[in-house]
Amino acid sequence: MFESSNAPRSSGSPSGGSGARLRLFGGGAAAAERRxxxxxxxxxxxxxxxxxxxxxxxxVKGWPSFAHNGLAWFGxxxxxxxxxxxxxxxxxxxxxxxxxxxxWPLIWGTLLTTGMAVLLGxxxxxxxxxxxxxxxxxxxxxxxxxxxxLLAGVPSVVYGLIGILAIAPWVEHNLISRERKRxxxxxxxxxxxxxxxxxxxxxxxxxxxxxxIVVSALETVPRSWIEGSAAxxxxxxxxxxxxxxxxVRPAIxxxxxxxxxxxxxxxxxxxxxxxxxPFAPNPLDGTTFFFEPVRxxxxxxIAYIDSVEVVPVGQTLYAIGAVLLFSCGLxxxxxxxxxxxxxxxxxxx
Amino acid sequence: xxRAPLTASASPPLAPPAGAILAxxxxxxxxxxxxxDRLAFGLCWAVGVGLCVVTLAMVGxxxxxxxxxxxxxxxxxxxxxxxxxxxxxxxxxxxxGTLLLTAIGIAIAAPLGVAVAVWLSEHKxxxxxxxxxxxxxxxxxxxxxxxxxxxxLILFARPALAFLSQTSAGGSVFGKSFLTAGAIMSLIALPLxxxxxxxxxxxxxxHAREASYALGKTKVTTIRRVLLPxxxxxIASGMTLGMGRIIGDTAxxxxxxxxxLRLEGAGATPLLSTLRGTGVTLTSYVLxxxxxxxxNAHEKAYAAAFVLLVLVLVLNVLALRFGxxxxxxxxxxxxxxxxxx
Numbered sequence: 001m002f003e004s005s006n007a008p009r010s011s012g013s014p015s016g017g018s019g020a021r022l023r024l025f026g027g028g029a030a031a032a033e034r035r036x037x038x039x040x041x042x043x044x045x046x047x048x049x050x051x052x053x054x055x056x057x058x059x060v061k062g063w064p065s066f067a068h069n070g071l072a073w074f075g076x077x078x079x080x081x082x083x084x085x086x087x088x089x090x091x092x093x094x095x096x097x098x099x100x101x102x103x104w105p106l107i108w109g110t111l112l113t114t115g116m117a118v119l120l121g122x123x124x125x126x127x128x129x130x131x132x133x134x135x136x137x138x139x140x141x142x143x144x145x146x147x148x149x150l151l152a153g154v155p156s157v158v159y160g161l162i163g164i165l166a167i168a169p170w171v172e173h174n175l176i177s178r179e180r181k182r183x184x185x186x187x188x189x190x191x192x193x194x195x196x197x198x199x200x201x202x203x204x205x206x207x208x209x210x211x212x213i214v215v216s217a218l219e220t221v222p223r224s225w226i227e228g229s230a231a232x233x234x235x236x237x238x239x240x241x242x243x244x245x246x247x248v249r250p251a252i253x254x255x256x257x258x259x260x261x262x263x264x265x266x267x268x269x270x271x272x273x274x275x276x277x278p279f280a281p282n283p284l285d286g287t288t289f290f291f292e293p294v295r296x297x298x299x300x301x302i303a304y305i306d307s308v309e310v311v312p313v314g315q316t317l318y319a320i321g322a323v324l325l326f327s328c329g330l331x332x333x334x335x336x337x338x339x340x341x342x343x344x345x346x347x348x349x
Numbered sequence: 350x351x352r353a354p355l356t357a358s359a360s361p362p363l364a365p366p367a368g369a370i371l372a373x374x375x376x377x378x379x380x381x382x383x384x385x386d387r388l389a390f391g392l393c394w395a396v397g398v399g400l401c402v403v404t405l406a407m408v409g410x411x412x413x414x415x416x417x418x419x420x421x422x423x424x425x426x427x428x429x430x431x432x433x434x435x436x437x438x439x440x441x442x443x444x445x446g447t448l449l450l451t452a453i454g455i456a457i458a459a460p461l462g463v464a465v466a467v468w469l470s471e472h473k474x475x476x477x478x479x480x481x482x483x484x485x486x487x488x489x490x491x492x493x494x495x496x497x498x499x500x501x502l503i504l505f506a507r508p509a510l511a512f513l514s515q516t517s518a519g520g521s522v523f524g525k526s527f528l529t530a531g532a533i534m535s536l537i538a539l540p541l542x543x544x545x546x547x548x549x550x551x552x553x554x555x556h557a558r559e560a561s562y563a564l565g566k567t568k569v570t571t572i573r574r575v576l577l578p579x580x581x582x583x584i585a586s587g588m589t590l591g592m593g594r595i596i597g598d599t600a601x602x603x604x605x606x607x608x609x610l611r612l613e614g615a616g617a618t619p620l621l622s623t624l625r626g627t628g629v630t631l632t633s634y635v636l637x638x639x640x641x642x643x644x645n646a647h648e649k650a651y652a653a654a655f656v657l658l659v660l661v662l663v664l665n666v667l668a669l670r671f672g673x674x675x676x677x678x679x680x681x682x683x684x685x686x687x688x689x690x
Contacts, residue, residue, distance in 0.1 A: 036569040040468035044482045047465055047539070051485040054500040061503060124396055127389075131397035135390065144397055146669070147404045153661045154407070155597030157632045158654045161639050162407060165647060204403065235377050237386040258491065265493020268599040268632075272641040301495050305604055308502070321499050325492065332484070332491045 055325060062319030065312070068099035073319070076104035080278035080295075084304060087312040097312040103320065105280040109294035112195060112281065113270065114263040117202035122256055124203065125210035126245070132211070133218040134240050152208035160272030163201045168192030168273060176291050188279050188292060195281050196290040198274040202266060206259040213258065217251030218244055253338040261331045264298065264324060271299035297324055408658070415655020418648040424656075428610050428634070434646040440653050442611045443634035446527075447596060447660070449623070450606070450630055453531025454538055454595040459588050461535065462542025467572055469543070470550040490540035498604035501533040505605075514625055515615040526615070526625045530605040537598060538591025545587030549580035586671035593664045596657065599632040608633035631657040 066073055083101050090098035132144055172192030181190045221244045229239040245252070275293020278300070283289050295303070297320050308314045379390055426439030465482065473479040489497070505513055506524035514526035553576060561571040577584075602608055607627030614622030634653045638644035 032569055033567050036572075037468075037472050037474070040464050040472060041474075041478070043461060043464040044468045045478065047461065048478075048482045048485045050536070051489055053504075054497070057500055057503050058496065124400075127393050127396040128400055131393035135393050136397060140397070144401055146665070147401050149669070150408070150662070150665055151400070151404055153593050153597070153665050155599070155632055155657055155661065157597070157599045157635045157639075158411070158658055160641070161635055161650055161654050162410065164640050165650070166410065207400070230377075235382050235386060237382065237389050241389070261491040265491075265495065267493065267495045268603075268636060272636070272639060276641070298493055298495050301499065302600060302603060318499065321496050325496055328491050328493065328496075329488060332488050335491075336484075336487075 055329075058318055058325055059322045062315055062317075062322040064097075065099055065101060065316045065319035066322075069101055073101060073103055074107060075102055076108075076280070077102040080105055080300070084307075084313060084316070087316065088307050088310050090312065092310075094311070099312055099316070101316050101319075103297070103323075105278045106295055106297045106300055106320070107323075108280040109195075109274070109278070110264065110296040110298070113199050113202055113274065113294060113296055114260055116199045117206060117263050118256055118260050120199070120203045121206045121210055121259055122252070125207050125214055125255065126252065128207070128211050129214035129218055130240050130245070132215050133244075134236060148208050148211050151204065152212070156205065156266060156269040157272075159201050159205055160269040163197060163269065163273035164193060167197055167201070168194075171197055171291075180288060180291070184285075184288060188277065190288070190291045191275060191293065193273050193275040193293060194291045195274065195294045198270055198294065201269060201273060202263055205266065205269065206262050209262060210255040210259050213251055213255035214248060217248035221247045250338050250341045254335045257331050257335040257338060261328050261335075264327055264331075267296075267298035267302045270296050271302045274299060276303065411651070411655050411658050414651040415658070418652040419655055423649075423652055428629075430610055434648050437644070437646055437649060440631070440634060440649065440656065443629050443631045443653055444656065446602075446606070446612055446628040446630040447632075447657075449527055449628070450531055450534060450602070451592050451595045453527060453624075454534030455588055455592050457532060457535035458538035458542055458591055459584070462539050462587065462591075463546050463577070463584060465539070466543045466546035466550060467576070470547050471568070471572060471576070486540050486543055489536055490544075493600070494537055494598050495600040495604070497533050497536050498530075498601040501529055501601070501605050505529040505532075512625075523627075525605055525607045525627050527606065527628055528624050530601055533601050533605055534595045534598065537601070538588075538595050541590040541594065542584065542587040545583045545590070546580060549583035550576060553579060582671050586668050589664050589668040589671060593661055593668070596630075596660055596664070597632065599636055602630045602633040603636065606630065606633065608637060631660075 078100075080101075080103070086100065087098050090096075128148075132141060132148075136144060169192050171194070176190050176192070184190060225243050225247065226239055229243045230236075234242070274295060276295055276299070277293040278295040279293050281289050281292035281294055285292065301317050301320055304313060304317060308317060379387060382390070423439040424444065425441055427441050428443070429436060429438035431437040465486065469479060469483060502524055504510065504524075505526075506522045508522055510524075510529075511522045513528045513532075515523040557575060557579075558571055561575045562568075566574070606629070607613070609627045609629055612623055612628040613626045615626040616622040631653050635650050635657065636642050638646045638650035638653070640647075644650075
């Protein structure tokens with residue numbers, strides 16, 4: 001059919017004839033094969049190139065900020081807000097830019113919120129995963145599965161909105177006494193948007209990922225191992241604790257690592273509920289510590305995004321981005337390493 | 350306490366239990382456990398039920414707030430810049446923006462993702478390249494979207510890519526538009542599409558491919574006619590998950606879409622001007638109307654967040670349907686393969 005419809009065209013061309021077409025087609029099968037593989041490979045390599053370009057660009061763009069501050073970039077000293085303000089109001093001619101920047105309050109805020117959230121999330125998610133796999137009756141499980149999936153799907157801005165409009169005012173009115181506010185009013189303003197509220201909401205955001213990973217690992221624990229333990233008269237909790245959870249330890253580490261990456265990158269929710277003040281909460285402050293505001297690295301990018309056109313501010317923000325990217329790269333390496341022991345058992349996490 | 354020996358004697362002593370664990374479960378009463386184990390058991394229940402309660406409370410809270418502030422007129426009017434909430438208009442533009450951006454993002458991510466997944470599972474040559482692609486996809490799945498948006502800001506400000514956004518009078522390229530934001534959005538949806546497609550492709554037994562080759566089909570035909578049709582529902586579920594991620598993302602919208610009040614077209618051509626112009630989505634609308642943004646209009650923020658949550662819920666239900674179709678379809682594609690060709 002195709003031959004006949006193509007005939008007028010091919011007779012016009014010098015090579016002409018259906019024989020030539022047939023030969024072309026015969027050689028074409030292998031050629032098409034190669035073309036197909038090349039095309040698909042090209043797409044994959046294109047994606048790789050884009051991602052590689054991203055890493056390089058962010059590093060290159062942020063380099064001046066690192067170069068001017070040296071290792072002190074990561075240190076403490078001064079107020080981040082006034083340092084960035086000085087950049088915005090500083091000279092606009094190349095060569096005279098102000099670069100002075102000390103990121104420690106931001107780094108500390110990030111470490112604090114991420115660390116506490118991951119620690120809390122690990123405890124919650126281990127118990128939740130054990131509940132889902134071992135103890136939940138099938139009817140309860142039919143509820144909790146979609147609930148976890150929904151928790152994972154709720155946009156961070158919705159978490160942030162609930163945090164800042166519902167939880168933060170409640171915390172401010174009920175948990176922070178007037179005396180406590182007055183005791184530190186010359187240092188920092190205590191509001192409902194603070195490190196503990198931010199950490200709690202962040203925990204809620206990372207729990208679904210961790211639960212999902214731990215549950216899928218728990219389900220692949222060889223049944224004979226559990227049966228062996230049960231046959232020795234060990235009860236279900238002990239069996240889970242001593243056999244199943246031991247087996248999936250690498251998966252728990254991998255879950256923690258992935259959750260850390262998610263918590264590091266969370267910008268919007270933290271920009272909304274963490275107080276937005278680059279203050280480094282001091283654990284030595286006692287209970288007040290839990291009500292002190294923070295600002296994380298990622299939420300600083302969001303807070304100053306309108307000034308990204310100002311060259312030194314932009315370069316500082318890119319430097320912050322490079323730190324985040326580097327940490328995320330390290331974390332994905334760590335999660336790969338954490339998953340290796342699982343392969344021995346033929347368990348995929 | 351008195352029950353434990355009862356059930357034990359009730360089971361016939363001659364017949365050994367079929368599954369040791371089942372028999373164990375029957376005798377293994379929580380009441381007989383040590384105190385610490387019982388505490389742990391209670392903690393498991395508390396955490397599980399607690400998570401459900403927190404989620405339901407959150408959804409219920411948003412439902413109450415959303416229903417009380419949402420109205421039909423809100424959905425169909427454009428937003429206005431006004432100091433008080435009574436005159437600041439509706440959320441038509443954010444809804445349009447969300448739909449448009451999601452469509453662009455997934456339209457780029459779906460073919461790219463499927464192509465990458467097919468290459469990774471069917472060709473994978475050379476091996477080092479495959480591993481590099483694999484780990485870069487993994488890395489993008491873990492990278493914060495702020496970073497991706499940031500990268501987009503540099504990339505799309507290049508003069509060569511000026512056609513994607515607007516160029517100011519001074520000749521500098523703006524870099525912010527639906528097209529540029531959609532392109533970066535496709536990157537955050539990509540890992541989900543790749544993962545679910547690839548997962549399904551690796552589960553197809555190799556004899557299905559071999560049967561197709563034995564019939565004289567080429568690899569390309571095998572992929573197009575045998576492999577891809579059988580993983581269709583997995584592609585769909587990956588796409589739904591990706592769309593959910595695009596809808597919920599705020600950072601990219603704030604950085605690369607401009608997060609303006611309305612959809613601001615650029616140029617005269619109707620559709621193209623919107624695509625090249627800046628805009629707003631539900632997420633950025635919520636952010637700018639929350640106390641953290643400039644708007645500070647609680648009612649509008651709640652209404653928009655409610656619409657956002659409904660969209661996410663719908664996508665969740667869809668993903669669940671595709672997902673279950675995927676798991677049940679394990680045997681189905683087999684039969685289809687047997688009967689059609």
